[in-house]
Every structure is written in C-alpha cells, then in structure tokens.
Amino acid sequence: MRDAVDRLLAQWHQERPDVDVSPIGVVGRLSRAARVLERGLAREFGRHGLQGWEFDILATLRRSGAPYELTAGALAGSAMVTSGAITNRIDRLEARGLVTREVDPANRRTVRIGLTTQGRRLVDEVLPLHVANEASLLEPLSPAEQQRLAALLRKLLAAHEQGQAQD
Numbered sequence: 001m002r003d004a005v006d007r008l009l010a011q012w013h014q015e016r017p018d019v020d021v022s023p024i025g026v027v028g029r030l031s032r033a034a035r036v037l038e039r040g041l042a043r044e045f046g047r048h049g050l051q052g053w054e055f056d057i058l059a060t061l062r063r064s065g066a067p068y069e070l071t072a073g074a075l076a077g078s079a080m081v082t083s084g085a086i087t088n089r090i091d092r093l094e095a096r097g098l099v100t101r102e103v104d105p106a107n108r109r110t111v112r113i114g115l116t117t118q119g120r121r122l123v124d125e126v127l128p129l130h131v132a133n134e135a136s137l138l139e140p141l142s143p144a145e146q147q148r149l150a151a152l153l154r155k156l157l158a159a160h161e162q163g164q165a166q167d
Contacts, residue, residue, distance in 0.1 A: 005029050037137055044133040048126050053079065053089060055130065058098060058123040061115040069114035071104070098122065 005028045012021040038052070045055055060078045061068050070078075076086035090113055093099040098119035104110040115123070138146055 003029070005032065040133065040137045041130070044130060045126070048122070048129070050122075050126065054093060054098075055123070055126060057089060057093060057113075058115065058119050059127065061099070061113065062120060062123045062127075067114065068120060069112050072101075072111045072113055075113055093119070 005025055008028065009021055009025055012019065012024070041052055045052055050058075056079060057075060060075060061070060064070050072083065072086055072090065075090070076083050079086060079089070081089070090099060090101060094101055098116055100114040100116055102112050102114065104112050141149065
C-alpha cells in the first residue's frame, strides 16, 4: 500500500539521489496524520458546539479532580499556550458559563479557574463520544499496532520534552 508520502519520496530520490530523504517519510506522515486526526476530532467536537481547545481546557479541569479547578498558569502550561492566549480562552469559556474565574484569597496574584456544573456536564457527556471517535480514527491499526505506535511516539516525545526542560 502506497501513500502520498511515498510519491513525494520517489520524486526526491529521482531529483536528488545524493540526499537521504528518509526522515521526510516519518515527519511527513506524522504531519499528515496529525491533520487527518485533527479534522476528525474537530468534526466530533463541532457536533457538541465545541472547539478542540475548549474541550482540552474543560477536560483538563475535569481530570484534575474535585474541586475541578486549576490556576490560570497551570492551564496555560497544560495547553502549551501563552498567558495571554489562555486569558482569551478562559474569557470565552466563562462567557458561555462553562468555567468560573476567581482570585485566590491566599495569593491575590493567582487566578483560579473552576469548572461550572454546566461545564462538567458537557465534558462528561462529550468524553465517551470523543474517545469512541478517537478509536474510530485509529481503526486502520490493530490494537497491537496502536500500542507499538504509542510506545514509539512516547519515546520520541519524551526525548524532545526532556530537551525542552533543559533549555
């Protein structure tokens, strides 16, 4: 079975046989797979009036455990976005009644973001559908292949995450 990346690699081999383009086979496929998966996730989130980043924040709060709240800084770190971006996102979720924002009485410089009852209901409703959607997107791979892929991606990401921690 061939894919678009195979054709791209063949073209490079034809035009530049002196360059080992094999990394394109991995990175190109990861990039294309990410786009395919993101589109599939966006369709499912859209059915529930959500965007991926909204679900990500709500799910982060939900899995943090009772009382389902985190600091804005912890949310920004989890979402890998700037504090300005997280502020904008929290504003939008707060306007929808899905989160609350309160100044921490113990440290007035800290803002705590909490999941509302409506936000918790929404994430609890969407989570099983989201996981089923992810399983559907991964159906071309057997369970053993999914485990192997997860292990390889974990190894790749852990190495890069460790490198970022040292920067």
